[in-house]
Amino acid sequence: MxxxxxxxxxxxxxxxxxxxxxxxxxxxxxxxxxxxxxxxxxxxxxxxxxxxxxxxxxxxxxxxxxxxxxxxxxxxxxxxxxxxxxxxxxxxxxxxxxxxxxxxxxxxxxxxxxxxxxxxxxxxxxxxxxxxxxxxxxxxxxxxxxxxxxxxxxxxxxxxxxxxxxxxxxxxxxxxxxxxxxxxxxxxxxxxxxxxxxxxxxxxxxxxxxxxxxxxxxxxxxxxxxxxxxxxxxxxxxxxxxxxxxxxRGAKIYAEIVGYGATGDAYHITAPAPEGEGGARAMKMALDDADLSPEDIDYINAHGTSTDYNDKFETMAIKSVFGDHAYKLAVSSTKSMTGHLLGAAGGVEAIFTVLAMQDSILPPTINYETPDPACDLDYVPNEARKQDIKAAMSNSLGFGGHNATIAFRKYQS
Missing domain, CATH: 3.40.47.10 (Thiolase/Chalcone synthase)
Structure with a gap:
């Protein structure tokens, strides 16, 4: 079909x-x-x-x-x-x-x-x-x-x-x-x-x-x-x-949604699975659903909660899915500005992801002062950056071991 x-x-x-x-x-x-x-x-x-x-x-x-x-x-x-x-x-x-x-x-x-x-x-x-x-x-x-x-x-x-x-x-x-x-x-x-x-x-x-x-x-x-x-x-x-x-009806189009991945950790009620294993599977599932390769992704709006385990394990999950390309894509957490909206976070961050694609701009991770050796990707520190974004993802990870990722790409007829 x-x-x-x-x-x-x-x-x-x-x-x-x-x-x-x-x-x-x-x-x-x-x-x-x-x-x-x-x-x-x-x-x-x-x-x-x-x-x-x-x-x-x-x-x-x-x-x-x-x-x-x-x-x-x-x-x-x-x-x-x-x-x-x-x-x-x-x-x-x-x-x-x-x-x-x-x-x-x-x-x-x-x-x-x-x-x-x-x-x-x-x-x-x-x-x-x-x-x-x-x-x-x-x-x-x-x-x-x-x-x-x-x-x-x-x-x-x-x-x-x-x-x-x-x-x-x-x-x-x-x-x-x-x-x-x-x-x-x-x-x-x-x-x-x-x-x-x-x-x-x-x-x-x-x-x-x-x-x-x-x-x-x-x-x-x-x-x-x-x-x-x-x-x-x-x-x-x-x-x-x-x-x-x-x-x-002649609607304007912000972006095309092309992939969705959802997994469960089956590990702990609040802590993420070690090395972000469940989140990694959600990202891989979204890529497969979208028929995109890891190299196609330019930007990830991370879950990025500012907690020790989440940020470390989400970084590990990204590296496990994207390999060497993890160091070439941009990853930012807009929660540095909005705080964590819990069940609303994924909705707000999906909007930020498609607007970033539309305006060719990477939203920053503010308050980034001291690098963590366990978190060594490009987090777009402190200031937004102009960049063309052809495809992007947004991650959300929740208590109970819920992991969800959606993938977008620029609309082409």
Whole structure:
């Protein structure tokens, strides 16, 4: 069976470096950090003092105030980014095509803040005072559900929950839905609002977060002095479309998505498999699916969390897949600027990958000061660099041993 070609025709995001894609991308290319002091919670309650929060996000630009009260913040972010992406794509969803337009948006932890607040209400006031919207606010699939309702998209509808691999798995799975003919367009990516009391407590307890109090130093992927990741929040959504469908309506095309790999470590609940073995298989799987050779790849948007094991093992995985070419391609972690958006990371980073290809520019890894002998690739340190990018990949690796990679190439007719 001939595989249908799939292209990216729209992008939308709300991130710690911007509440729209234009501001976000300008700041990423300029090396502007979205990491700052923790304000959403009392920093005295935690050893972690810095996070990557959204700034001045106004949900009422996208959702009626009354309806917004019935949604968790992660759903607010998903709806906002999806509306941006669909507007950017120029895709009109109507009665004629709505059954062929699907939504696949994931979230790593869903409505954690809602759960915390409603449980407190239950403890203090009893079950009768718990909101009747509690469950539909909390469950991770409600982002994709609310986006579907907002857009009127009645096609394939699903939600992925694979921790920090969620966004990339969602895009990869949506890609396959179109490729096999079950939809003509998919609105896909990830959304997360994890800066909440228990989420912060849990990640502090397992010592995953950086305790560096300096916002300009805390998120430092691949640097020898990294000490953990910085929690971020937001959403990244793209519109995927079958090529002929996009061409028929004269859509602009950012890039073609050509490969997807997903594997499991079967090793540990939080630590990656030794030498990044599972991540290496995901990258190899994506290359094979795309019919690309290692030498075809010019750039990798790395998972690059700024944790000791991830950065070291992801580097090893890249070297095992790409051999000598690993030292010729560029690898950068935009988490150095956005922090780690957990289930939304893959969505945001897919956007950065296709925009890098479109603009022929490599986004930097900022805060890179002291090289780590175990991390010896070209991480595009501190400043963006102009370079033609014909093919690129984006990696996401999650708790539970989830590994996901998607591959893009410049569109050619």
């Amino acid at each position: 001939t595989k249908r070609r799939v292209v990216v025709t729209g992008v939308g995001a709300v991130t710690p470096v911007g509440n729209d894609i234009e501001t976000t991308w300008k700041n990423i290319v300029s090396g502007v950090s979205g990491v700052g002091q923790l304000t959403r919670l009392d920093p005295e309650d935690y050893p972690v003092k810095v996070v990557a929060e959204l700034k001045d996000f106004d949900v009422e630009q996208y959702i009626d105030k009354k309806d917004a009260r019935k949604m968790d913040r992660f759903t607010h972010y998903a709806v906002a980014a999806s509306l941006m992406a669909v507007k950017d794509s120029g895709l009109a969803i109507n009665d004629d095509n709505s059954h062929r337009v699907g939504v696949w948006i994931g979230s790593g932890i869903g409505g954690m803040e809602t759960f915390e607040n409603q449980f407190e209400t239950f403890l203090n006031k009893g079950y009768r005072r718990v909101s009747p919207f509690f469950v539909p606010m909390m469950i991770p699939d409600m982002a994709t559900g609310q986006v579907s309702i907002t857009l009127g998209a009645r096609g394939f509808n699903s939600c992925t929950v694979t921790a920090c691999a969620t966004g990339t798995n969602s895009i990869g799975d949506a890609f396959k839905v179109i490729q096999r003919g079950d939809a003509d367009a998919m609105v896909t990516g990830g959304a997360e609002a994890p800066i909440s009391r228990m989420a912060m407590a849990g990640f502090c307890a397992n010592k995953a977060l950086s305790t560096n109090p300096d916002p300009q130093k805390a998120s430092r992927p691949f640097d020898l002095n990294r000490d953990g990741f910085v929690m971020g929040e937001g959403a990244g959504i793209i519109v995927l479309e079958e090529l002929e469908h996009a061409l028929a």
